[in-house]
Amino acid sequence: MIVDTSFGSDNHAGVHPRILDAIREANSGPAVAYGLDDFTATAVEKFREHFGKNADVYLVFNGTGANVISLATLARPFQAVICTEHAHINADECGAPENYSGCKLKTVHTPNGKLTVDDIGRQLAGRLDQHRVQPSVVSITQASELGTVYSAEEVREIAAFCHGHNLYLHMDGARICNAAASLGKGLGEISGQLGVDMLSFGGTKNGLLLGEAVVCFNPELSKHTLFIRKQAMQLASKMRFIAAQFTALLSDDLWLQNASQANRMAKLLEEKVKGIPGLAIVQPVQANAVFASLPRQAIDKLLKKYFFYTWDEDKNEVRWMTSFSTTEKDIENFAAAIRESCK
Amino acid sequence: MIVDTSFGSDNHAGVHPRILDAIREANSGPAVAYGLDDFTATAVEKFREHFGKNADVYLVFNGTGANVISLATLARPFQAVICTEHAHINADECGAPENYSGCKLKTVHTPNGKLTVDDIGRQLAGRLDQHRVQPSVVSITQASELGTVYSAEEVREIAAFCHGHNLYLHMDGARICNAAASLGKGLGEISGQLGVDMLSFGGTKNGLLLGEAVVCFNPELSKHTLFIRKQAMQLASKMRFIAAQFTALLSDDLWLQNASQANRMAKLLEEKVKGIPGLAIVQPVQANAVFASLPRQAIDKLLKKYFFYTWDEDKNEVRWMTSFSTTEKDIENFAAAIRESCK
Amino acid sequence: MIVDTSFGSDNHAGVHPRILDAIREANSGPAVAYGLDDFTATAVEKFREHFGKNADVYLVFNGTGANVISLATLARPFQAVICTEHAHINADECGAPENYSGCKLKTVHTPNGKLTVDDIGRQLAGRLDQHRVQPSVVSITQASELGTVYSAEEVREIAAFCHGHNLYLHMDGARICNAAASLGKGLGEISGQLGVDMLSFGGTKNGLLLGEAVVCFNPELSKHTLFIRKQAMQLASKMRFIAAQFTALLSDDLWLQNASQANRMAKLLEEKVKGIPGLAIVQPVQANAVFASLPRQAIDKLLKKYFFYTWDEDKNEVRWMTSFSTTEKDIENFAAAIRESCK
């Protein structure tokens, strides 16, 4: 199904032209496989410009892979990972985290997709009880699956709590660029510098053809990650073509331009539809998603022309995602259609 | 490390220009993710032209993924997979097959990388003994890791034996195009039509940027493979960019041209180096690999200029791989360097 | 820690004398190991007297083992098991079900430890969505972890729903004897005959030294369970000593006498403490557990003399378990102590 304009997901977008150029340029003669090439070395250096010189970087295929490798690095099979019910690792990865890491996920219901220190604390009952899995990792998603963004202070507080309670902090950053753009901060400033131990850095949703990265801020923790990546089936042979994309994304603020455009379009959509009778915005629009409730028949009408997901059937809540390739014209047309459908 | 000419692996090659064109053409507007797009539908149709209309096709990232998904489809965790010691699933996947499928590999020592019916039969002792893992799959590699090729008759015989003994037959076809070119037969003719149940179809080593496929010839077997692919972390979001590559590869005989060129270059290399004093060709050159033994100091001299792998340190055996991008000039230069190094 | 009287768990009790006699009698000369002995054959026949002649029976060490083997028989790793939050498989097995079966547990919050058809139905959203684990098993606990008992009608309704929705029904019967005694029905009448597909039959909590059984009511489902038991590390070599215990338990109504005694003592305890000011019974007493709330300081006083578990720290809820070896005198003394502590 090809769609004219999709609000289904930021991964319905194509590849940014500068990323495609980078791929073409990397296609010059042979290169050693499995990451031992110069393109990969360059990409790793680029990551270190953003995340600090100690950052240990592993390029992988997709977000599920990045998350699972991070969790398997930080937790052993009898341990547990604390996350929200909405966390991608819990809701959308077909059990891959439990299956590969062996760990149980301990999930928390949250109204806005964001964990709090209190939520985490409540999951620590049963520590040292041999019948219970032992929490060793907290995983937060930035920006969250509900389009909200943790403030720097919130992440710092969670990190401090984790480290004070013998827990590691993982950040699922499938949309970390959107979060950084939203907060007006650098990528390292909102992750490693706040105490995050391991990061799944998302590329695909921000303009890459395909590619994510595992970034570890403490190389002692990731001393086995090389092997975990391979065993988790996430080692690319022609790695240079993933590496070259990341080098382009992380150069000349392309990551920021793409994320900012996506965020701006979400904000614009919010503005255009606010006040439509029968429609309510149900989450703060802080990144590139708009969550709204509207009448069932309005949803049905819209779905005939546009692709997007109903998030909660019972509440008539929908999710509209924007991407780097969404234009103001797209938003105007879509907002008009929404208004029309609500009549 | 960028290298002028590499004989290290066929995945040291870049991307074929027609593949790169296909990627660029697929980059037009939004498309639904996770394989529900038209590009993927087209690619699947293309596979069915080659493999028959019942072929059930799953596009994935890499060969380890394709193999593991195939095995996990065909075997349950208390079962076992019979393969050669040299099999990629045994030697080169960091335990991913055992880890994800839960299965044990029962390995057979072979002189030439090819299993026989007798080898398989000997591994069936202990059936119904509750202390032993229960073989349920045989996995053969075509072309094999030692550059040899199973004849159609050999595969047919193995398949018949398997089906007569309650075993499924998996083919690791990371280089099936090279095998088909070598045998002068079609892709379906040397897999499903001979009784292969599941195939890992290799794209990356034959000119793709990245992409492999799981092909199942009996849809009843693969009714859960959709979920296994996702849980095995091998589901691409922007699937169209893998799909478009396969459509190009499987059109206008590109798969055959690429594989034939690689095979011809291996044969040419064999011819050029045969008879060099101190050098021996140690495996039949039937696909795109030349296995040779030569003096240690000759190997060391060559490695200063060319990239390739020593296969067996004790026996001074090396592996030289060719690819679609290897040229006659490359071979001439390399053969001359080999001759020089052996002086 | 030896305790005079424990209300901590029914597994704080010792071994019933008739069980110990059975063990001693089985200790006569050599016997083939791993279940191929006559004692095991006799035990299996005994099970079939209760559960029907098609019952397929596997003796194992403990309840976690029985549950995990059942789930691994009925579900593949990308599938899911629906159960309550309180389910032993979720709360008390240190992640063994997920770890061995590879499956995710989808948990439901319930007030009384019992699943309903509506609960199950709500967990079926996302079927056929490749990003979601696919529910294939429902697991209910009879008697439940909260001391409640499903009526025959409730189980029949759940079974019918399961079978109408392509789900198997597993019953964790660690305390199925208590449930049967409570309902005044036979063991088969409240499991297989109602549509349960697989049962973890509990022996240890009802007077055995050690031993549980997996009972499958459809031998087609359990055709691989022999190997799953071994791979799950639950195959005893000197099996006859587990078998002989079960033969004794299932003969001459010993299972019923033991369970009835435990149930009666719980009921007696409820009667004796009802009406004590500050104390409330918080779950129906239907098997051998009494759940009560009482003032924190009363709990603390009691814990100095008696062993039991605080179930919910926030609500000052405690769990008092009785067993086959609990006497009326034990209850009288304990009730008096409770009354005293609440003053």
Place this chain on the structure above:
Amino acid sequence: MIVDTSFGSDNHAGVHPRILDAIREANSGPAVAYGLDDFTATAVEKFREHFGKNADVYLVFNGTGANVISLATLARPFQAVICTEHAHINADECGAPENYSGCKLKTVHTPNGKLTVDDIGRQLAGRLDQHRVQPSVVSITQASELGTVYSAEEVREIAAFCHGHNLYLHMDGARICNAAASLGKGLGEISGQLGVDMLSFGGTKNGLLLGEAVVCFNPELSKHTLFIRKQAMQLASKMRFIAAQFTALLSDDLWLQNASQANRMAKLLEEKVKGIPGLAIVQPVQANAVFASLPRQAIDKLLKKYFFYTWDEDKNEVRWMTSFSTTEKDIENFAAAIRESCK
């Protein structure tokens, strides 16, 4: 199948009377479950008398459980375990070690069931290569599966090699008592004191009803073993009944008497059958097994009266095991029958 005299396995024997007495004595009133009882504390102290005061001890159900818990403690899923082809963990545990630990076993063919330092060294090729599993544990069996015994010096040499190469040493001691009796040394003297890191200590084959123990000589290594035992389904609720058996076995040299009797009977059998025409002893008789080859028709005749296993069908090799309960009379009768069958 009950058999008058079995040479099938040492686990065909029953329970030693002193062990049964210990079980009966432990059956006095309630005791806290899961190992928090006094019987377990006493057993652990008893282990420490033999293995040193730092020994960290975990009682479990069976040998497969003890082995798997040891390996899962010492290795992570992308790592590997080096052992012989004949190792119980490789040949007789239905893939449980790979399945639970996630690790691959790297097996070595040996003539006599004993690993050497050279064998281990050859398995270390490919270290640091991300495509290969990374050896982290060596597992040896003492006495071996072929009835041979490592000398103290051999174990010391292996341990030193392991520790010099970043490997842990696990000993599968299902028959360690037989080995100690054979060597005339103490249990600690032939394990922890030689550098063994973790030991599976066998009880069942030496007179217990059921029970094995994991003994770790470096508590830092086993800091998570409590949880691994539970997740591996090996935590007994009424632990006191396993503990009491071990206390009896490890007191008053019962372990030594039992093992010595078994060893003596094997030696006696060897003496009595040596020289029978057509019969050859094919392994040194160093513990409680006799491996012999004899004509196929002699084997068939014997199997009509006695239970034992043919070890190698092709070579007509059989395994005769003796146990604590084997008598001189048993041996005399059996030897006469062997002699008769060879006529």
